Amino acid sequence: MAQVLREVEDSQAAQAVERVSIGALASIGRKVSDIFEYAGGLTLLMWETAKTIFRLRIRFAETLNQCYLLGYQSLIIVLLTSLFTGMVFSLESAVQAVQYGFGSFVGGIVSYTNVRELGPMLTAVVVAGRVCAAIAAELGSMEVTEQIEALQSLGLAPVRFLVVPRLLALMIMLPLLTIFADVIGVLGGQWIAHAQAHIGYQDFMSSARQTVGFLDVVKGLFKSFIFGIVIAMIGAYQGLTTKGGAAGVGKAATSAVVTCIILIFILNFVMSYFLYAGA
């Protein structure tokens, strides 16, 4: 009797282990399938958007409006973030550099880092936080209130009507914002270097000019251009695939920002690796 009971217990335990293993495998499978579904959906949306742009089916007035809303209205927050980042970077490096006798390199270090990395990335992250969530929430709320279907029922393509203007606006405005971020970051760094480490304005600038080339600026702006595409497309895709009422809209906005920021960091590394290889 005891033997039979032990066998039953062993068999139940084995079944439980099997159930947990299958459950874990199923969960991994679902996650992988979700990632492929997301990537596939995003690729299709990008393809549809690219086709619309190449056919020049562009709503220029709406694109200008989006340039104002997504770009111009992000200017203050971008300027503030870049100013203080440039200042803190200079604060941390200038005093140390002077102590070790490298004071004449501070301008170059601050400008080089700003133009190649900090400017494009910080601008993208700040704009992603503000704009990507806004795009996802706006399109998401249109989706759950049937406004996207209403557009289609009127014979209007949501991609042309909603996605293309936002994408073009960010492709134009993010590099422009980055130029402002680069300039203000360097100026902030220059001021702090002078105030804290007594590095002359002229010395700072001549070091910057010697270190940063035109190509560095162009590569930084190219990164911004790519980040603009990422922000617009992730926001739009999350918005257009929103499900489940107000809660779904909130989830779409959060998920859009998180995905976007992670992608910006990954892409920044990949682009730096290839753009600055050997530099």
Added chain:
Amino acid sequence: MPEAIARLDDVSVRFGDRVVLQNCSLEIAEGAITCIIGMSGAGKSTILRLLDGLLKPDSGHVYLHENDICHMRESQLIEMRTKIGFAFQFAALFDSMTVGENVSLPLREHTSLSEKEIFDIAMHTLDGVGLAHTYHNMPAELSGGMLKRAGFARAVVTNPEMVLYDEPTTGVDPIVTHLLTDTIKRLRKQLNATAVVISHDLQSIYMMADYVAMLFEGAIIASGPVDEVRKSANPIVQQFLQGSEVGPIPL
């Protein structure tokens, strides 16, 4: 029954594991008002989306003027949709635009009319639903009934051949229900367009419908002229029309 303008032929639709329509066939009579009735969640709105090409069936065919819209390219669907008006249950007006801009939008996008002509037509259409004074208002400033009428105006502003109304009388008081029913009848007459109406409101259905089709468990179980369907011997139809809890419909 007049010739059919649109037809569902053996259509099946499923969302995940849930079967919404199962071998469903239906003809929409040209120039008439056809009301589709059925329990909540029976798939009535799905039929409207199929007729507008917003949804493709898993199997079967949907025809408009004998053209199978299931195999149309996106550009053909866009062209087709300009001939069909769709009034959504909650109006689905674009909340970033004024009521006038909402109504003008299809004209602005699909015609080469001047701004003055577009304004005149939009104003005239809004006047037709008693909302000319709301041209410059935002949708958020309108009541539920007004929103629905503004939705009607946007759906009919291009003089479509067929107008689809998704639960136009749901969530409004009896007076507004009467007003909306009257508006649908009047618009059908003015435009000489076919109307397909989803509704649960039997009084308004009896007031406006020429034909009724009842959807139950994914298929049309009764269809024909209103009086014929009212006299149907089908116990499911009778239970639904009487609003009785007792009968073959599982609650």
